[in-house]
Amino acid sequence: MILLRRLVVFALAITATAVSQPKQMPACGAQCLSTGLTASSCDPKDAPCICQDDILQSNVSTCVVMSCTIKEALLARNMSSTMCQLPVRDISDITPNITSVFMSLGIVATFMRCLQFKKHFGAEDIFAVLALLAAVAMGALEYPMAKDGMGRDIWTIEPENISRIIKFTWIVEMLYIAIMSWIKLAFLCLYLRIFPNEGLRKVIFVLMALVSGFFFAFLIGIALNCIPVSHIWTGWTGETEGECLNFNSFGIACSVINIALDLAVIGLPLREIQKLSLSLAKKLLLMGMFGAGFFITIVSILRLKVVIDFANTTNATYDNVPTAYWSVIECFSAVICVNMPAIRRVFKKLTASCFGTTETESYHDPSDSPVRVMKRRATELSILKTVNTSVHSERRCDESDKVQLVERNKT
Incomplete structure (x- = not known):
């Protein structure tokens, strides 16, 4: 540095x-x-x-x-x-305050998902919970960093505090890669469970491979950015020897690829949903739920801008604050977004309990192979899983589909 x-x-x-x-x-x-x-x-x-x-x-x-x-x-x-009585600048409270708000929302959203684990628990749930745990760890580090001086001019901070801030920042960057990768994998696992289209499923597997490659490549790249590793947080002093990658270029490349993967993952199901024979209201609701993920992409673009600006800074502890709080917003917004189907189901159940709503919808869990002879119907039932209030076991859903097929043949 x-x-x-x-x-x-x-x-x-x-x-x-x-x-x-x-x-x-x-x-x-x-x-x-x-x-x-x-x-x-x-x-x-x-x-x-x-x-x-x-x-x-x-x-x-x-x-x-x-x-x-x-x-x-x-x-x-x-x-x-x-x-010379220059003004003392201190914005160290911004990131902790933002972290407190978004962390609380992310924990509540994931808790709503956990309430439904007895009825269904799949790979997407594992990745969603892992993402929250990593996001909480990342957010927790923002508090000691602020206490050490993150948000103040670097020349007002003790050297040992600067080293500790850089070390925590290094850990936060690795957690950021893990969070964004696991969120994408949670979405892709959900798509695999609810979409029977073979062509689409092949694309999903390709995206899963790309996201996994992104995760391992950038996680290892950040972890071993300098050799020896301790040079990452001691090299700024000029008193230690070591070799490092160009971390600014590495960070910009990471942000650009992350944005591209966000667009691919979030936009993937929208065309499939548009084809469903659902009412306009339900189509808009479903597209809105998936489209909310584009908010994450917008935040990622804003974060990329501050990452580029930070590349030329000479006052890292002050100028890096926007990167820190945009990272927090992006990660916890992604956690909230991936839990939106569960949030919707919980709120609909509460609405039914409070206002005596009699509307019911069947819940279909197509975790096994889709029914080939009823692909479109299976897709609709699977999609409606994300907005339903009553959950049935896989075997009962399969039996229900068979009964419906028999009744249709009779008519």
Whole structure:
């Protein structure tokens, strides 16, 4: 990580060194300012003049970057900013507050799904629960990161806190890859269970392979971004040796591929739903439920923008805050979206209990092979599973289909 390419306002540091804080100002910073003052019209004791001399500040900043270690440069910047009374920026509370809201919604949504595990439990449920657990772990790390200084200017944070923030960020990035991959796999497993179209099922298997490849490739890439691994959170100091990938390019590539997979997974069933012989209201409801996933894609695009902007930052702990909270919003929104069918069923059941609704719909669980002779009917019954309130066992559903087929043949 390259930090502090444009350090400014070191001017008053020499005054602090000479008068009140002789042991704190790094010698390299004092020497740079002393050299810069020889070409300036400002008196060494004229703090306002020194702080407002842009040419002097630029010369001193360049000198400090070349002469000081990163830790020394951070200390010098902190002292000069304090002496020149620059405003102290602190947005460390934004990400924890957003995390609290979206984490609560994600937990409630998944809990509603868990209420129905006795009636049905499939592969999509496993991936949905795994995604929530990873999202909660990711969100939990945002609180100690904020406490350590995430959201403040990097020169105001202790070096050990900076290292800890970078380490937690590294863990968060791996959890992010896991969450987004597992959410996609949860959707794809749901599609396999409710769509009998053989062509579509082949596409689903291809997408599952692509998502799995995305998961392993980027998870390993992030985990082993630097060799040795500890160089990931110690390399910023310039005091350790190691080799790293270009993480900015790696992160941008990850975001672009993630967006492409989102569009493919969320858009896959919409055409199939449009073909169903359902009422317009039910079609709109189902398309709305699946289409809500496009909100995740919009958030992913917004996150990509801040990732690109972050690539050029020299103030990582302050400028990385938008990336952090957009990641939180994206992950927990995905958790909520994948649980929308379960949420709908719970709310419909509550509505029926509170208002005495008599409308009933049959619930079909086609977890086994689709009935070949009734493909369209099986598809409709399977889709309606996502919006039903009464659940039957697989065997009873199969028997019900057979009875319906016999009755239709009689008529």
